[in-house]
Amino acid sequence: MITLASDFGSPYPAAMKGVVRRRSDAELVDVSHDLPRGDPRAAAFWLRFVLPEFPPAVHCAVVDPGVGTDRAAVVVRAGDHVVVAPDNGLALPPARALADDPGSEIDVFEVRVDDPASATFHGRDVFAPAAAAVHEAAGADGPPASSTTLSAVPTLSPTDEHVDLTFPEPAVTRDADGEPRTVTGEVLVVDDFGNAVTNVPGALVHGRDRASVDGDSTPVVRTFADVPPGDRLVTVGSHGYVECDVNDGHGASAFGLAPGDAVRFSFDG
Amino acid sequence: MITLASDFGSPYPAAMKGVVRRRSDAELVDVSHDLPRGDPRAAAFWLRFVLPEFPPAVHCAVVDPGVGTDRAAVVVRAGDHVVVAPDNGLALPPARALADDPGSEIDVFEVRVDDPASATFHGRDVFAPAAAAVHEAAGADGPPASSTTLSAVPTLSPTDEHVDLTFPEPAVTRDADGEPRTVTGEVLVVDDFGNAVTNVPGALVHGRDRASVDGDSTPVVRTFADVPPGDRLVTVGSHGYVECDVNDGHGASAFGLAPGDAVRFSFDG
Amino acid sequence: MITLASDFGSPYPAAMKGVVRRRSDAELVDVSHDLPRGDPRAAAFWLRFVLPEFPPAVHCAVVDPGVGTDRAAVVVRAGDHVVVAPDNGLALPPARALADDPGSEIDVFEVRVDDPASATFHGRDVFAPAAAAVHEAAGADGPPASSTTLSAVPTLSPTDEHVDLTFPEPAVTRDADGEPRTVTGEVLVVDDFGNAVTNVPGALVHGRDRASVDGDSTPVVRTFADVPPGDRLVTVGSHGYVECDVNDGHGASAFGLAPGDAVRFSFDG
Numbered sequence: 063m064i065t066l067a068s069d070f071g072s073p074y075p076a077a078m079k080g081v082v083r084r085r086s087d088a089e090l091v092d093v094s095h096d097l098p099r100g101d102p103r104a105a106a107f108w109l110r111f112v113l114p115e116f117p118p119a120v121h122c123a124v125v126d127p128g129v130g131t132d133r134a135a136v137v138v139r140a141g142d143h144v145v146v147a148p149d150n151g152l153a154l155p156p157a158r159a160l161a162d163d164p165g166s167e168i169d170v171f172e173v174r175v176d177d178p179a180s181a182t183f184h185g186r187d188v189f190a191p192a193a194a195a196v197h198e199a200a201g202a203d204g205p206p207a208s209s210t211t212l213s214a215v216p217t218l219s220p221t222d223e224h225v226d227l228t229f230p231e232p233a234v235t236r237d238a239d240g241e242p243r244t245v246t247g248e249v250l251v252v253d254d255f256g257n258a259v260t261n262v263p264g265a266l267v268h269g270r271d272r273a274s275v276d277g278d279s280t281p282v283v284r285t286f287a288d289v290p291p292g293d294r295l296v297t298v299g300s301h302g303y304v305e306c307d308v309n310d311g312h313g314a315s316a317f318g319l320a321p322g323d324a325v326r327f328s329f330d331g
Numbered sequence: 332m333i334t335l336a337s338d339f340g341s342p343y344p345a346a347m348k349g350v351v352r353r354r355s356d357a358e359l360v361d362v363s364h365d366l367p368r369g370d371p372r373a374a375a376f377w378l379r380f381v382l383p384e385f386p387p388a389v390h391c392a393v394v395d396p397g398v399g400t401d402r403a404a405v406v407v408r409a410g411d412h413v414v415v416a417p418d419n420g421l422a423l424p425p426a427r428a429l430a431d432d433p434g435s436e437i438d439v440f441e442v443r444v445d446d447p448a449s450a451t452f453h454g455r456d457v458f459a460p461a462a463a464a465v466h467e468a469a470g471a472d473g474p475p476a477s478s479t480t481l482s483a484v485p486t487l488s489p490t491d492e493h494v495d496l497t498f499p500e501p502a503v504t505r506d507a508d509g510e511p512r513t514v515t516g517e518v519l520v521v522d523d524f525g526n527a528v529t530n531v532p533g534a535l536v537h538g539r540d541r542a543s544v545d546g547d548s549t550p551v552v553r554t555f556a557d558v559p560p561g562d563r564l565v566t567v568g569s570h571g572y573v574e575c576d577v578n579d580g581h582g583a584s585a586f587g588l589a590p591g592d593a594v595r596f597s598f599d600g
Numbered sequence: 601m602i603t604l605a606s607d608f609g610s611p612y613p614a615a616m617k618g619v620v621r622r623r624s625d626a627e628l629v630d631v632s633h634d635l636p637r638g639d640p641r642a643a644a645f646w647l648r649f650v651l652p653e654f655p656p657a658v659h660c661a662v663v664d665p666g667v668g669t670d671r672a673a674v675v676v677r678a679g680d681h682v683v684v685a686p687d688n689g690l691a692l693p694p695a696r697a698l699a700d701d702p703g704s705e706i707d708v709f710e711v712r713v714d715d716p717a718s719a720t721f722h723g724r725d726v727f728a729p730a731a732a733a734v735h736e737a738a739g740a741d742g743p744p745a746s747s748t749t750l751s752a753v754p755t756l757s758p759t760d761e762h763v764d765l766t767f768p769e770p771a772v773t774r775d776a777d778g779e780p781r782t783v784t785g786e787v788l789v790v791d792d793f794g795n796a797v798t799n800v801p802g803a804l805v806h807g808r809d810r811a812s813v814d815g816d817s818t819p820v821v822r823t824f825a826d827v828p829p830g831d832r833l834v835t836v837g838s839h840g841y842v843e844c845d846v847n848d849g850h851g852a853s854a855f856g857l858a859p860g861d862a863v864r865f866s867f868d869g
Contacts, residue, residue, distance in 0.1 A: 063352070067342070071792025073605070073632035073646045080653030083601070083629070090629070091352070091359070094342035099793070100848055108342045115349030115455065127848060130823020181823035183838035186653065254340025255368070285399025285450035300452030310369055310396065332621070336611070360621070360628070363611035377611050384618030384724065523609025524637070554668020554719035569721030579638055579665065 063119040064193050067093035067109060068185060069100060070124070077183070078122070078190040085194035088120070100127040102152040104251045104321060106227050107259075109145075109156040111301045118142030120200075120207070122185075122193035125152055130181035135173035135188050136224055137196055137212060141166065144207045146173075146193045148184070151227025169209045171218040192217065232262045242266050244328040247304070249319045256312030257305045258319040262327065264298030274328045275306055275317060286310070296327070332388040333462050336362035336378060337454055338369060339393070346452070347391070347459040354463035357389070369396040371421040373520045373590060375496055376528075378414075378425040380570045387411030389469075389476070391454075391462035394421055399450035404442035404457050405493055406465055406481060410435065413476045415442075415462045417453070420496025438478045440487040461486065501531045511535050513597040516573070518588045525581030526574045527588040531596065533567030543597045544575060544586060555579070565596070601657040602731050605631035605647060606723060607638060608662070615721070616660070616728040623732035626658070638665040640690040642789045642859060644765055645797075647683075647694040649839045656680030658738075658745070660731035663690055668719035673711035673726050674762055675734055675750060679704065682745045684711075684731045686722070689765025707747045709756040730755065770800045780804050782866040785842070787857045794850030795843045796857040800865065802836030812866040813844055813855060824848070834865070 064082055068075055075095045082090060093112060098104035105125040113121055118141070126133075126148040134149040140157035147153035149172075157168050179187035199215045200207045212218055232247035247262035267273060270282045273296050281289055282296045289295045291310040294317065299305045306325065307313035319325060333351055337344055344364045351359060362381060367373035374394040382390055387410070395402075395417040403418040409426035416422040418441070426437050448456035468484045469476045481487055501516035516531035536542060539551045542565050550558055551565045558564045560579040563586065568574045575594065576582035588594060602620055606613055613633045620628060631650060636642035643663040651659055656679070664671075664686040672687040678695035685691035687710070695706050717725035737753045738745045750756055770785035785800035805811060808820045811834050819827055820834045827833045829848040832855065837843045844863065845851035857863060 065345075067345075072634040073650055074791070076603075076605075076629075076631040076650040077653045079629055079631075080650065080655070084653070084655045091345075091348055092361075092630070093345040093348075096341040112342055112345040112349065115346045115353070117349070117353045128825055131825045180838040182835065186838065253343070287397055287400045297451065300449040300455065334614070336614075360614075360617055361630075362614040362617075365610040381611055381614040381618065384615045384622070386618070386622045522612070556666055556669045566720065569718040569724065 063091060063116070064088045064197055065091045065093045065113070065116065065119055065121045066095070067097060067105070067121065067123040068095045068125065069097040069105070070095050070185060074183065074185065077186045081186055081190040082122075082194045085191065086197050088194070088197045091119075093121070093123075097125055098251060098321065101125065101321070102127070102148075102150045103227060103229070106152045106155040107229070107250050109152070110159045113143070113145075113156045114159045116143075120144045120146065120193050120197045121156070122189050123147045123152060123156070124185040124189050126150065126184060129184050134221075134224070135175065135184065135192060136221070137171040137173060137192060137218055139169040139171075139207055139209060139212055142207075144196050144212070146189050146196060148189070149225050151225040154226045155229070169212065170221055170224045171212055172221040172224075174217045174219065176217070229261050232260075232266070234266065242329060244326060246324060246326045249314075249321050249323045249325055250303075251321055252314040252319070255307075256314050257299065257307045258314040258317055258325070259299055259301065260304050260306070260325055262304040264302050264304060267296065267298065267304055267327065270329055272330070274330070276326055280306075332360060332385070333357045333466055334360045334362045334382070334385060334388055334390045335364070336366060336374070336390065337364045337393040338366040338374070339364050339454060343452065343454065346455045350455055350459040351463045354460065355466050357463070357466045360388075362390070362392075366394055367520060367590065370394065370590065371396070371417075371419045372496060372498070375421045375424040376498070376519050378421070379428045382412070382414075382425045383428045385412075389413045389415065389462050389466045390425070391458050392416045392421060392425070393454040393458050395419065395453060398453050403490075403493070404444065404453065404461060405490070406440040406442060406461060406487055408438040408440075408476055408478060408481055411476075413465050413481070415458050415465060417458070418494050420494040423495045424498070438481065439490055439493045440481055441490040441493075443486045443488065445486070498530050501529075501535070503535065511598060513595060515593060515595045518583075518590050518592045518594055519572075520590055521583040521588070524576075525583050526568065526576045527583040527586055527594070528568055528570065529573050529575070529594055531573040533571050533573060536565065536567065536573055536596065539598055541599075543599070545595055549575075601629060601654070602626045602735055603629045603631045603651070603654065603657055603659045604633070605635060605643070605659065605661040606633045606663065607635040607643070608633050608723060612721065612723065615724040619724055619728040620732045623729065624735050626732070626735045631659070631661075635663055636789060636859065639663065639859070640665070640686075640688045641765060641767070644690045644693040645767070645788050647690070648697045651681070651683075651694045652697045654681075658682045658684065658731050658735045659694070660727050661685045661690060661694070662723040662727050664688070664722060667722050672762070673713065673722065673730060674759070675709040675711060675730060675756055677707040677709075677745055677747060677750055680745075682734050682750070684727050684734060686727070687763050689763040692764045693767070707750065708759055708762045709750055710759040710762075712755045712757065714755070767799050770798075770804070772804065780867060782864060784862060784864045787852075787859050787861045787863055788841075789859055790852040790857070793845070794852050795837065795845045796852040796855055796863070797837055797839065798842050798844070798863055800842040802840050802842060805834065805836065805842055805865065808867055810868070812868070814864055818844075
């Protein structure tokens with residue numbers, strides 16, 4: 063299986079599908095082609111969330127504001143999964159989530175680009191061919207790739223040099239009992255429902271009934287329907303992070319939050 | 332085959348695809364992930380329209396404003412098709428359309444949710460696993476499910492209690508000859524072309540050349556191109572219901588209509 | 601393989617998928633269902649660009665402002681590919697690109713529509729069934745179709761009459777050395793990144809460092825990242841044509857350009 067993810071919208075991803083199909087009979091699965099435009103960190107957030115749901119696969123993920131520059135293309139092996147991506151760090155957070163065990167080894171390979179590639183569409187000219195080559199190297203029945211099979215792909219070379227990407231950690235102040243008093247986090251993404259998803263782990267609001275969000279007292283609830291339609295809420299999303307939402311509404315607009323914005327949660331008593 | 336439909340946009344549906352693929356080799360077909368947000372009735376309208384085009388399949392359909400509440404999850408068998416959905420009624424109109432014969436029996440099962448599921452993403456945690464289980468129970472070669480095979484799925488229990496959903500009937504006044512004089516209906520959905528689709532069956536405008544739509548005289552035509560570009564028209568869509576459209580334009584905007592709005596058609600002479 | 605392309609948005613394409621799957625086990629690949637609405641020329645541009653990336657396949661492409669009129673439906677064979685489309689010309693530019701050799705023969709067949717079809721949804725009632733019939737006629741292992749296999753499909757008849765569509769040629773003035781001095785082209789499409797793609801072949805800006813675009817001096821660069829974020833640029837896209845873009849921005853808005861607009865490039869010295 064080869065999954066495809068990008069910020070390309072339509073119809074550019076179709077060219078990637080054709081390129082893969084010329085080289086491989088692998089099942090093609092669209093993950094998303096509407097990832098936030100030009101934002102490798104947001105792509106890393108979403109792919110860390112959804113790719114671990116898949117069985118072993120080759121994941122071709124292209125959010126690439128550096129296309130046409132000399133940034134490398136990488137193939138990242140994590141457990142039985144492989145992520146093929148530009149070397150801007152987006153592959154690493156999902157790879158860590160895909161590794162069999164936390165802390166298990168992740169191998170990174172650089173893709174050699176022999177043929178003259180376009181300067182604006184490496185999804186077609188670099189990443190789709192690399193994903194197909196990795197898939198074919200593993201063979202139809204094996205896991206999609208081991209370090210050994212990847213080393214045998216002529217266009218790949220092991221590398222110790224690659225860009226990493228980590229998410230910012232929220233700043234936490236605590237009371238005398240060690241309980242969080244204030245948590246200053248950051249909005250990482252706004253999802254298609256309008257929910258403003260932060261970098262604040264759910265555990266930091268565990269047991270709270272209310273939180274002050276940038277000064278406005280807001281209920282902390284288990285699910286949307288715990289507040290009336292149109293009301294604001296704070297909840298822990300299925301990805302494990304704190305969201306600022308509105309039941310049957312658009313949380314980011316209501317809270318005035320956009321990706322990259324700081325957001326401060328404080329708790330009474 | 333497992334078809335997937337939701338109002339999730341992107342990238343949440345990818346998590347459902349991964350969950351299914353871990354449990355089943357079934358072909359995955361995206362029906363739509365842009366169904367009108369939080370509107371089970373609109374989902375029921377669209378799925379009643381498109382699902383009967385498919386051969387026997389398991390259809391996983393999630394428009395679920397009640398996620399995280401105690402609403403049940405249901406598996407609805409209709410002929411050789413199965414619809415897996417939240418128990419908010421959205422499955423029933425398509426199931427009635429999928430049944431072999433009008434009035435033939437439809438079986439409803441409740442899904443037992445054993446594992447701790449998220450409070451906000453039952454598409455991943457409840458509906459996708461149930462769809463995969465139903466598909467696998469039927470076996471690779473049989474129809475996707477019979478009542479017998481479904482009864483053997485450990486997580487399913489037959490139930491007589493479930494939410495149904497029906498579409499409102501238009502109010503009709505008739506002249507002395509029994510011909511419709513006025514029809515007061517409701518806009519059910521606005522499609523991606525901007526066409527305002529009502530609950531008025533096409534037969535009620537049959538043979539008419541013009542209709543007064545909320546007071547404005549409008550041609551009743553066979554197809555868009557029967558009026559000049561930019562002009563309003565009334566036609567019977569491929570789903571069999573009356574639409575208020577504009578040729579090469581946005582009917583809902585031109586007529587000032589949105590889902591849920593009443594719309595009154597009247598006919599002279 | 602059957603690829604699907606349309607301007608239908610969602611969920612109408614699902615009905616086409618169901619119709620095909622009832623008639624054929626062919627792999628279904630979505631090319632795009634967000635092609636520019638009602639613009640066969642834009643569809644032709646995009647499909648000419650992406651379809652040649654695919655191995656031999658049947659391509660079902662429906663952008664059909666004339667649905668319900670007496671325009672014909674055509675099946676166009678080019679090399680081992682087949683394009684099934686309304687007879688408004690959209691199939692021809694991609695077919696010329698799909699032909700094995702430039703200038704090689706392209707066969708056109710008209711689809712006989714026997715059954716009463718809807719007046720508004722020929723994607724479901726005419727084009728999807730025709731694509732499935734063509735695919736099945738070719739057999740599972742052969743190329744998707746030869747002229748011989750197509751001639752044997754009962755619903756197809758060879759025709760010499762069909763609509764063609766060509767892209768406008770830019771007007772070029774040259775200096776004494778034969779170098780372009782001014783090039784007046786037209787915007788063909790605006791892509792999802794906001795890039796305004798013209799009909800001007802890249803060769804006409806080859807070797808230039810700057811171009812005056814409708815009077816504003818703009819750098820001509822190899823790729824987006826050659827200018828700072830937010831800056832305008834002219835480049836040659838992966839389709840080979842000149843684009844007016846903004847790095848990490850929306851070129852069409854910045855340049856004030858929309859599909860169909862004239863755009864004049866001039867060069868100093």
